[in-house]
Amino acid sequence: MSVTPTSASQARSFDGIAASYAANRPSYPPELLDAVEDITGSPLKGARVADVGAGTGLATMVLRDRGAKVVAVEPGPEMAAQCRLHLPDVPVVIGDGNSLPLASASIDVLTYAQAWHWTDQRKSVPEALRVLFG
Numbered sequence: 062m063s064v065t066p067t068s069a070s071q072a073r074s075f076d077g078i079a080a081s082y083a084a085n086r087p088s089y090p091p092e093l094l095d096a097v098e099d100i101t102g103s104p105l106k107g108a109r110v111a112d113v114g115a116g117t118g119l120a121t122m123v124l125r126d127r128g129a130k131v132v133a134v135e136p137g138p139e140m141a142a143q144c145r146l147h148l149p150d151v152p153v154v155i156g157d158g159n160s161l162p163l164a165s166a167s168i169d170v171l172t173y174a175q176a177w178h179w180t181d182q183r184k185s186v187p188e189a190l191r192v193l194f195g
């Protein structure tokens with residue numbers, strides 16, 4: 062696991078290609094969500110899920126479609142705008158995995174779909190533990 066923080070400019074680089082990302086990036090297969098349910102031992106239906114680094118909402122969408130009560134957390138305003146465009150029924154919050162804009166012990170499952178490596182794990186690990194367990 063990398064603990065090297067990326068620069069803010071690298072982390073924000075997705076914002077400049079948000080529309081292209083939304084148009085071209087493939088989504089996730091159902092087997093991935095099956096694996097999440099196997100690992101957590103609980104169905105996603107009804108679970109409070111925060112999809113961190115949600116981008117344009119690809120993983121957010123499949124989580125929502127499984128019946129999760131999902132909130133998208135995304136630092137890039139343009140990526141967040143694409144997420145809102147495609148998922149108008151899902152709350153999208155501007156925020157960062159290193160300092161989550163979520164209350165302590167408010168979330169059952171955290172996902173970081175191809176986004177975990179963009180966080181600084183010295184900060185994102187304690188943040189994850191805080192929002193999951195308080």
Ligand SMILES: C[S@@+](CC[C@H](N)C(=O)[O-])C[C@H]1O[C@@H](n2cnc3c(N)ncnc32)[C@H](O)[C@@H]1O
Nearest residue numbers: 072075114115116119137157158174176179180
């Ligand atoms: C490869 S994209 C993945 C987007 C989406 N989860 C998906 O599966 O398509 C990586 C995302 O991580 C976001 N990101 C960058 N730094 C972040 C950080 N420190 N915390 C949370 N997300 C971050 C980027 O803005 C970008 O939307």
